[in-house]
Amino acid sequence: MKRFIQHEELARDSRFTRQTTALSSLIAELPDDVNAVDALFEKFDPLIEKSTRGTQAEPLYDAYGPGFSLMTNTQALTPGDPATPTRIKLRMHGIYVGELQALEGAGRSLWDFPDAPWEFKMNMARQCWDETRHVQIYEKLLEHVGATPGMFPESTFLFECACSDDPALRVAGVNRGLEGLACDVFRDMIRYAEEIGDEKMRQAIDYVLADELTHVRFGSDWVREFCKNDPERLKRANDFRKQVDKQFNFGGARSERKDSAIPIAFDDRREAGFTEEELKELVGLCGEGPSRETMREAARVLRERHHARKAQAAGAKS
Amino acid sequence: MSERMYPGYGRDERTTFSPYGAFEVPGDLRELVGRYDVESMARRVRNFRYAEEWTMMILGGWIATIPEVPVKTGLGKIVWDCALSADAFGKRLPELRCGRKAVDASEAANDGFAKLVNALSEPETPDLSIEKIAGVFDVLKPHLLAVYERTMRETDQISDAPTIELLEDAVRRTRKHIAWGDEVLERLCDTDGKRERRRRRIATLRAQLEACGGVTGTLADELGRAH
Numbered sequence: 001m002k003r004f005i006q007h008e009e010l011a012r013d014s015r016f017t018r019q020t021t022a023l024s025s026l027i028a029e030l031p032d033d034v035n036a037v038d039a040l041f042e043k044f045d046p047l048i049e050k051s052t053r054g055t056q057a058e059p060l061y062d063a064y065g066p067g068f069s070l071m072t073n074t075q076a077l078t079p080g081d082p083a084t085p086t087r088i089k090l091r092m093h094g095i096y097v098g099e100l101q102a103l104e105g106a107g108r109s110l111w112d113f114p115d116a117p118w119e120f121k122m123n124m125a126r127q128c129w130d131e132t133r134h135v136q137i138y139e140k141l142l143e144h145v146g147a148t149p150g151m152f153p154e155s156t157f158l159f160e161c162a163c164s165d166d167p168a169l170r171v172a173g174v175n176r177g178l179e180g181l182a183c184d185v186f187r188d189m190i191r192y193a194e195e196i197g198d199e200k201m202r203q204a205i206d207y208v209l210a211d212e213l214t215h216v217r218f219g220s221d222w223v224r225e226f227c228k229n230d231p232e233r234l235k236r237a238n239d240f241r242k243q244v245d246k247q248f249n250f251g252g253a254r255s256e257r258k259d260s261a262i263p264i265a266f267d268d269r270r271e272a273g274f275t276e277e278e279l280k281e282l283v284g285l286c287g288e289g290p291s292r293e294t295m296r297e298a299a300r301v302l303r304e305r306h307h308a309r310k311a312q313a314a315g316a317k318s
Numbered sequence: 319m320s321e322r323m324y325p326g327y328g329r330d331e332r333t334t335f336s337p338y339g340a341f342e343v344p345g346d347l348r349e350l351v352g353r354y355d356v357e358s359m360a361r362r363v364r365n366f367r368y369a370e371e372w373t374m375m376i377l378g379g380w381i382a383t384i385p386e387v388p389v390k391t392g393l394g395k396i397v398w399d400c401a402l403s404a405d406a407f408g409k410r411l412p413e414l415r416c417g418r419k420a421v422d423a424s425e426a427a428n429d430g431f432a433k434l435v436n437a438l439s440e441p442e443t444p445d446l447s448i449e450k451i452a453g454v455f456d457v458l459k460p461h462l463l464a465v466y467e468r469t470m471r472e473t474d475q476i477s478d479a480p481t482i483e484l485l486e487d488a489v490r491r492t493r494k495h496i497a498w499g500d501e502v503l504e505r506l507c508d509t510d511g512k513r514e515r516r517r518r519r520i521a522t523l524r525a526q527l528e529a530c531g532g533v534t535g536t537l538a539d540e541l542g543r544a545h
Contacts, residue, residue: 001379001442011385011444103394104382110397111379118408118422125374125401128381132394135387149387159382 003112004165007156010104015150016097019051020044021157028247032290037298041066042305056151060086065306070299073253074292076261077192088192089147095185096138097154098178103131105162105174113167117225120167123218130211137204144200161244168226172237175219177244180269180282182212184254187265209268216272246285253295255286352474359481360414361425362469362534366488367407368424369435369462369533373454374400376439385444386506389451392498399491406484413480430530434458437526448506452519455499457527463492465533468540 007021023044030036041048045066052061052068060068072087081087106127113120142148161173186209193202227234248254253261264286269279290298354362377393377400384390404424411420426432438458441449466485473481507513531537 001376001383001439003379005382009383011383013385013387100387100390103390107378107381107394107397109378110375114375118405121371121374122401122405125378125398128378128394129398132391135391135394139387 001111004163005108006163007159010101010156010159012154013150015148017051017053017055017150017153019153019155020047021155021160023048024155024157024247028243028249028289030290032294034294034298034301037070037290037294038067038301038305041070041298041302051153055153056089056147057153063303064299065302067299067302070295070302074261074295074299076259077188079192079196085145088145089142090152091185091189092138092142092145093147093149093152094155095182096135096142096149097156098158098182099131099134099138101156101159101162102174102178103128103135105159105170106131108162109167109170112165116167120222120225123222127215127218130215134208134211137208141201141204157247164240166226166233166236168223168233168237169240171219171222171226172241173244175215176223176274177241177248179212179215179219180245180272180274181248181254183209183216183265183268183272184262186212187268188262213268213272216269216274220273242281242285245282246288249286249289253292255292256283260292346476348475350474350476352478353472354469354474354478356414359473359478360411360416361427363407363410363414363481364416364423364425365427365431365534366462366466367404367411368426368431369458370400370404370407370488371424372435372439373458374404376435377454379439380450383442383444384447384450386447389447389502392502396495396498399495403484403488403491406487410481410484427533427535428530430526431533431535434523434526434530437523448503448512448515449519451499451503451506452516453523455496456503456516456520457523459492459496459499461527461532463489463496465537465540466492 012018023040026040027037030040048066049061052058057068060072064071069090072083072090075081075083075087077084077087077091106124109116109124110121110128139149158174158178161178162170164170164173186205189205190202190209193199193205223234223237227237254264255262256264256266264279264282266279269282274282374397378397381390381393381397384393408421408423411423412418416423426435438453441453466489470482470485470489475482503516507516528537531539534540
């Protein structure tokens with residue numbers, strides 16, 4: 001078995017459809033400009049449409065056009081909002097495939113770095129079991145909210161962060177960047193579960209969040225250990241983590257604001273070992289790129305154009 | 319004189335005795351001297367650790383290349399179980415005079431066993447789940463189970479009791495793994511062609527295992543002696 005596979009090589013059963021990952025990387029680099037966002041989504045429209053075919057995202061594409069994910073990602077989970085059931089399914093499904101990729105990433109870290117210290121291997125092996133349980137938990141939670149594995153396209157951008165050939169960068173990206181994001185998302189899901197009085201969801205995610213704090217600590221410890229006496233490597237690891245953080249802001253969806261779609265979970269992150277300086281940096285990164293308002297406006301324009309195109313096509317046919 | 323049962327843990331300890339003295343201390347029928355001295359047991363433990371550590375790494379690598387989600391999640395737990403066994407073996411090594419730093423010492427019994435581990439890890443693509451699972455769960459793990467159990471029986475029951483205790487844990491886990499693997503393979507091998515693939519894989523690797531003498535490199539000798 002070779003070492004260091006790419007995200008395209010992840011094996012899935014027939015239920016799953018793959019989505020392009022290029023878009024999320026490019027969004028992170030865009031300016032805060034509606035036209036720029038629209039131009040990017042228009043460019044990727046054929047790929048986006050293709051990835052939704054045969055999945056439950058197809059009706060969303062029909063209704064909103066290529067920017068359908070912007071409509072869901074930039075809105076908070078609000079009890080009573082008619083769009084919330086779809087939003088919770090999409091978010092839950094995104095987390096489910098994310099956990100699957102986290103399991104695969106931790107497993108690959110064992111195979112890709114056979115000469116790593118034993119304690120590192122123990123941590124990664126433990127993470128395999130934890131991510132296994134998370135996959136099983138989210139499979140149950142998907143069912144709980146009326147969703148199924150594979151009902152939406154899967155983006156593999158999480159696993160892309162697990163492809164670095166330097167273990168320091170890998171744990172910086174996955175255990176500190178992504179597991180840090182998981183702290184934010186899960187704290188928000190717990191908030192939502194409490195608001196709707198869903199004890200099953202609240203308790204299950206509370207346990208998952210506890211595991212994530214442990215995984216962030218693994219990351220903090222191993223970045224420190226791998227980069228001991230190597231400031232250049234430490235800088236590369238930190239830069240990589242920042243790049244991951246930036247990419248996973250979902251176009252302003254995550255921020256320090258309490259009313260944002262995904263508020264930063266400051267307390268959980270502190271407990272997991274993030275420093276005040278790192279938290280300040282994260283707030284700064286969340287402010288970069290297109291804002292939530294820009295994304296919403298871009299989504300509105302994309303939807304209008306999509307319907308205009310559909311009407312034009314229907315007119316031409318008749 | 320009345321006969322009483324000695325309240326021991328193991329079967330050999332639970333036996334009749336003639337009480338003596340003020341506290342009626344029962345006799346212990348276990349005998350000193352096992353098949354392995356400290357040095358040879360340390361070598362075995364290093365061999366066991368090698369097998370568990372590499373199984374953990376191989377299974378970890380396969381999780382991404384196996385399409386069936388329940389198999390991925392099953393392997394995720396087994397990876398952790400193998401890590402626990404390897405860790406326990408490693409912690410025993412300093413106790414067997416291998417030096418304080420020996421906790422992460424793994425050693426293949428010989429080149430043949432290292433090559434076998436390499437052959438186990440070879441299947442890579444998503445269409446080879448049968449070959450992957452059959453290699454580890456039909457060949458390697460049943461072999462490890464047999465060797466662990468034999469070692470527990472043949473080592474000094476009193477002096478080497480700490481090794482026996484950690485082997486008991488490894489045996490318990492390995493039994494579960496074999497049962498899981500068998501269930502998965504029964505599902506995966508739903509045609510004659512697939513069952514034949516499983517049989518072929520087992521035959522190839524078993525021959526390689528026997529040729530190298532297994533995890534300790536002494537399979538033929540041990541089996542001969544057992545017979």
